[in-house]
Amino acid sequence: EVQLLESGGGLVQPGGSLRLSCAASGFMFNIYAMNWVRQAPGKGLEWVSVISGRGDTTYYADSVKGRFTISRDNSKNTLYLQMNSLRAEDTAVYYCAKPLRGLARDAFDVWGQGTMVIVSS
Amino acid sequence: EIVLTQSPGTLSLSPGERATLSCRATQSVSSNYLAWYQQKPGQAPRLLISGASNRATGIPDRFSGSGSGTDFTLTISRLEPEDFAVYYCQQYGSAWTFGQGTKVEIK
Numbered sequence: 062e063v064q065l066l067e068s069g070g071g072l073v074q075p076g077g078s079l080r081l082s083c084a085a086s087g088f089m090f091n092i093y094a095m096n097w098v099r100q101a102p103g104k105g106l107e108w109v110s111v112i113s114g115r116g117d118t119t120y121y122a123d124s125v126k127g128r129f130t131i132s133r134d135n136s137k138n139t140l141y142l143q144m145n146s147l148r149a150e151d152t153a154v155y156y157c158a159k160p161l162r163g164l165a166r167d168a169f170d171v172w173g174q175g176t177m178v179i180v181s182s
Numbered sequence: 183e184i185v186l187t188q189s190p191g192t193l194s195l196s197p198g199e200r201a202t203l204s205c206r207a208t209q210s211v212s213s214n215y216l217a218w219y220q221q222k223p224g225q226a227p228r229l230l231i232s233g234a235s236n237r238a239t240g241i242p243d244r245f246s247g248s249g250s251g252t253d254f255t256l257t258i259s260r261l262e263p264e265d266f267a268v269y270y271c272q273q274y275g276s277a278w279t280f281g282q283g284t285k286v287e288i289k
Binding site: 096105106107108111120156161166167168169170172173174175 | 215217219221226227228229232233238239270272274275277278279280281282283
């Protein structure tokens with residue numbers, strides 16, 4: 062069974078940092094691009110970042126560019142999101158999501174359960 | 183950036199009725215790279231449709247997607263009780279963006 066399990070969320074002060082993890086299982090992780098998508102409380106979905114299967118290509122939403130870094134460890138089947146200089150508007154549930162056929166330009170057919178990040182003093 | 187606008191914001195219907203949801207893009211979506219998702223409270227989104235009209239694995243055939251270019255539609259032919267949820271469109275042809283969602287509620 063294909064599964065994604067996020068962890069690392071929590072309460073952090075404005076300006077602080079947090080690293081999210083997403084443990085993948087049930088598919089050939091190293092050949093799939095992977096994404097982070099977030100959802101602020103009561104709001105819609107916002108794509109955050111994508112990384113290629115080999116980890117050599119990354120893209121970011123303008124709202125997080127320069128503050129967030131996506132990375133992966135294919136030996137551990139794990140995706141990461143390092144979040145620095147956090148702001149109140151970064152408060153959201155963060156999901157990792159797998160593309161349907163592995164390509165970056167694809168719909169997301171598997172999602173994790175999400176991890177909540179709260180940025181507040 | 184391609185902006186997706188979904189309409190209506192809320193759709194109030196009864197079980198058994200037909201639901202028609204619209205998603206309009208500010209620019210043509212290349213290769214019809216348009217997906218639809220369903221999300222229920224407290225759950226992650228679920229992929230329904232990819233490539234504008236291809237049902238995902240396990241999705242009932244009462245769900246169908248159509249459209250091209252800048253105008254796309256998700257149709258639920260006969261609403262079942264479990265279909266009342268929020269629906270999002272997403273384009274993945276030029277970066278990745280989501281619409282703001284359409285809530286389908288019980289009338």
